[in-house]
Amino acid sequence: MKLENNWRQKTLENLEKDFWGKPDYDSHLVTRCHDLRKLPLDNFTTEDLRIMIGQEIGLHYLIPLALEVLRIDLFAEGDFFEGDLLKNVLAIKTDFWNNNKNYWLTLEELIRYRRSEIAAKKLNTHNFDKCLHRLGCSY
Template sequence: MDRLLHFGRTLDDLDPPRWGPPAADATALVRTVHALRTVPLGELRPADLRTLVSQQVALPYVLPLAVRLLLEDPLLDAYFHEGDLLHAAVRAPATAWAALPDLHAALRATLTALPPPAMANLPRDTAEAVAAFTA
């Protein structure tokens, strides 16, 4: 899995072209994503990964980082609620997962091994997204 990770480099380095500063009237989310592209991958926090994955930014680089965390703690509360990083990851497009078949298989195996009560407290849309991902 680590073969895909470049901890000291930023998304602007790895996923050209550089985005540069956001427009003056950009939303807070757009400003956040632009800023996160300048952070070295090794310094991205779970909440940052949730934001980038949910916005489908540079998935070949951020999805492996997210999966790495999810394999250790599948129901990680990154920012909003338990399982929010998982929700973002399992909703990533199939094309992103097709490029990362080993990570897809590892996350799928981890999720199918979870006892049913572990999923009981997740929001309904997260539980549905996980079910679709593991089907």
């Protein structure tokens, strides 16, 4: 998917042309996700990315941002623990990676030589690794 030049200044609602309205369910997570859909992407923090990616919301727009953060610090930390953003990125359903090989290849490049560190932090790479053979990639 080709992104517009100014996509970072837009909200997920604008980019996806999907306006959710008020949440039907009153929980902190649901309310936060609704609020984040109204926030310009260039205002997202590591924690905001962690939350939305963990819910698999707006992945086509948020994964490029997450990859930029992970390129600088593979174990970037939201509000929970060192590597919590990477944990959520690695947990994305296999279908997303199968349909977005370029993002998969970028992340694979970032983690290729750091697998032992990832394992030491007990971050699960199962969903991400299931794409290895389908995408024709190997170590």
